Amino acid sequence: MRSASPAAPKQLSLPRLPVPELGQTLNRYLKSLEPFILEDERHGGLAFQTALNLRKKWADEFATGVGKLCQDRLLALDRASPNNWLEDNFWTNKTYFEWRVPLLVNSNWWLALGDDEHVPLRARENMTDLTPWQVRRAAWLVHRVLSFKHLMDRQELYPETTRTGISLRDSVAKMFNTARIPKPRCDIHSKPPSPTVFNAETQKIYIMVHGWCYAIPVYEPTSPPRLLDVQEIETRMRSAVVDAQKRLASGASAVQIGALTADGRDKWAENLEYLLELSPQNQKTHRTICQSLIGVSLDGPSPTFASVGQRALTSHLHAIRSTHSNIANRIFDKPFTLIVDPSTRAGVSGEHSPCDALVPSMIADWALAEGIELAQFKDKEPAPFPASPPQQENWERLDWVVDEKIKSECVDAMARAKAIIDDSDANVFWFKDYGTDWIKDALKQSPDAYIQMVLQLAYYRTSGEFTATYETALTRMFKRGRTETIRTFTTESRAWVLAMLQTRRNLLHHAIHKHSSLTREATTGRGIDRHLLGLRLMLRPLNGEEAALFDDPLFSRSQEWKLSTSALSAGSLFSGTGFGASYEDGYGINYLAAPDMIKFGIESKSACPYTSTDRLKVAIFDALAELKSLCLATDGAAISQSQRAEISSHL
Structure with a gap:
């Protein structure tokens, strides 16, 4: 007798976010006003009961008048919304996209990661430029983050048979292959890539080195795409770093486009529109950045670096938040940017609108759970950078075509960003x-x-x-x-x-x-x-x-x-x-x-x-x-x- 096949796991679903009952909300709101009214009374304002009764009168008028009408409209909006009345209609716009202040400090979050115990202490000494261990740790973290995404996609980690999995899967998806795009008065998210149409840009990361931007494919172009092993990711990142160092040694310097992304949103929208009209190359560069998986910033030595104690904690946090020296080595529109400095100190910074900071912190925590496994690299000690990148290029420059106007705008944006940092007492x-x-x-x-x-x-x-x-x-x-x-x-x-x-x-x-x-x-x-x-x-x-x-x-x-x-x-x-x-x-x-x-x-x-x-x-x-x-x-x-x-x- 043939045994029955095991039943498929029961697919869970999350309930809809309710529209609270109007009277209960108003009662809770009035209760929340009481400490303010008590403070006003203590400092010579209206008597507590008099002031509270006035607010109760306004709440009653609202509940029986226009408030009832507003509640009915909100309930109708909820019925017409595919997911919920809040997220589908106005939360992102009202909380994030209509806010016109710079993302730097004001909106973006930052997270300083702990050290990797497998990195030798000597790797943190005599840092005058980018270091091989810096690239190795960056490659390892990239591989771990993308492995997290892979396991989530395959439902091998937090599957949709759990409520956490359902919630987390949707949020994690918003951390990759997207970016915030500045628009006048109200920003937008870049269009998510189609899951059915092949798009090579979605299988790349971009890295920032000395202010230059590079795109690096991190998947084999197979069906389905296969994540490269960490050794190959390191090799490709090293090649891009060597190219940037060669450019720097020749006297070239990157145009500080990253500073434009740290500017006020209306100003950045104006400059981005100008850039995109200036050259098709700029359109391609911006499209690749938006559609890429994540960003990686390989920072140079920080002038505020401290190696021990409280000063080390503070200087690390400042480097991740941003300092004068690394403003242009960021794209602040990206939801998830890994940051590694020459000492291998690492962190993550991100644009806040796709999801709340708990989600990227969970990704980072999973990535940190396993330190660098030297067995996955050909050499236990990464070799010094060669004088020139290898002939076979497995990366591409994401350069911008600029004119004097954009150069001037970058200088002004940099000055405004530095002022924000100087005023940030973090x-x-x-x-x-x-x-x-x-x-x-x-x-x-x-x-x-x-x-x-x-x-x-x-x-x-x-x-x-x-x-x-x-x-x-x-x-x-x-x-x-x-x-x-x-x-x-x-x-x-x-x-x-x-x-x-x-x-x-x-x-x-x-x-x-x-x-x-x-x-x-x-x-x-x-x-x-x-x-x-x-x-x-x-x-x-x-x-x-x-x-x-x-x-x-x-x-x-x-x-x-x-x-x-x-x-x-x-x-x-x-x-x-x-x-x-x-x-x-x-x-x-x-x-x-x-x-x-x-x-x-x-x-x-x-x-x-x-x-x-x-x-x-x-x-x-x-x-x-x-x-x-x-x-x-x-x-x-x-x-x-x-x-x-x-x-x-x-x-």
């Missing part, structure tokens, strides 16, 4: 006293909520005031879900921060529990900020529609994210991470919470007299140490009646 530090294990085991609390309370306390102590705080919550449980906002500044977190003058542990627990509750609501499609955005966009002002709810100054103030935060993975293989502050007088904070330590990347603006990355760093360190002492020294259940009265006064 730093990274590792807190090593404890990590998530102690928070979970000793306190039985959410590590993320705990860290967010630390940031609330540190910000208040350094600024003397509270601010709207943004934390990213992922909505990956939904089809094409992206993010929602966790509004960390709550009545409970405010009460705890104010009471820290008397160090009250129970208030900390209340604040952490409140934050954990908000996180659950945000990740399960019950957040408020995306819904409020959708409702506001459904208004038709030309038809006379208006809402006092949205005209309220407190509505805008509650979304001024001067404290913008995001958590990545545990980051055991990363040296640090970062992104730019959303406001000139704010902070951008990315953190990696590991079992035994917490790594922070902090960015603020040097020109602002009210913020300081170093000052906030010290305040975060002090708060983390103080909170542990508080929790070890106090019994949260033992609070006197007088203490309870004091706590209530802050609520």
Whole structure:
């Protein structure tokens, strides 16, 4: 008797991102305003209840009037959308593409990777130019990243039989073979390659060397295409490097087109249009860059290089974010750019719009999980670069045809980019006293909520005031879900921060529990900020529609994210991470919470007299140490009646 064949794995599907119920969103929004109103009252504003009642009146008018109409329109839009009402219609445009500021620091993220222990220490000494070990590590990381893509494509890694696989597969696909294209007023993504039409450009990477750009095929032109072994990728990259060094030695210099991609988006759109009209060669170069798999920047020696301690962490992070010397060695429009310097320090930088930074960090983490395997190379020690590239070329120059106008624009763009970097007060530090294990085991609390309370306390102590705080919550449980906002500044977190003058542990627990509750609501499609955005966009002002709810100054103030935060993975293989502050007088904070330590990347603006990355760093360190002492020294259940009265006064 023939046995039955095994059943095919059940194909899972993700639910649609819901349109939240209007009344629930408005109630949550009003609750989120309470700490702002309490602060206004404390500083001489309207009485709390009077101010809150006014907002309740506006919310009720909205719910029974034009808000109901906006909600119906949003529901109709959702029914007409293939994936969800948010991602399909306006999220990318409103959050990224309509923003006209330069991508450098303001929008792009950066991630510093840990060292590869298989690279000998002597490879990091006497660095005066690009090095063979630099190219070897770059080739290894390229091979690992593309192996990740290959396994994802074949569903051998995070298959679509899991919810993580469904969500991750779509996001990973957006990291490759694409780029952001500048357009006046609103950018676009390059057209994705057809899966059924052969396109040689999609099987290449591009590398930047001394500001010159090269395309390198990394697949055999077979059916299906086969990823080259890492030895061949290294050989091809070395050949391009030798060509660039020969050009440099002859007195040539690259036109700094990379700096144009770091400029304001409208300015870059204007210059790109001019470039594309200038020559068909420019059209081909730009098309290849957009359609290539990923970018690789082989940087020259950094003048800020430090080899040990905190200075090493900071200089590494700065090199990945960008420094004066490597601005033109980047294409900032690309979603995923590997960066390796002569010491083999490496990192990743990327354009933010295709997907959120957790996805490229997962790719990078997988790539780092295995260090260089010397057995896969013909020689354990990479040979010095030859004087000339081999006769058989397996790479191509991606040169630009330019004129005096473009040369002048590059100089101006470079000056503006340098000013952005000079104003970027970015730093990274590792807190090593404890990590998530102690928070979970000793306190039985959410590590993320705990860290967010630390940031609330540190910000208040350094600024003397509270601010709207943004934390990213992922909505990956939904089809094409992206993010929602966790509004960390709550009545409970405010009460705890104010009471820290008397160090009250129970208030900390209340604040952490409140934050954990908000996180659950945000990740399960019950957040408020995306819904409020959708409702506001459904208004038709030309038809006379208006809402006092949205005209309220407190509505805008509650979304001024001067404290913008995001958590990545545990980051055991990363040296640090970062992104730019959303406001000139704010902070951008990315953190990696590991079992035994917490790594922070902090960015603020040097020109602002009210913020300081170093000052906030010290305040975060002090708060983390103080909170542990508080929790070890106090019994949260033992609070006197007088203490309870004091706590209530802050609520």
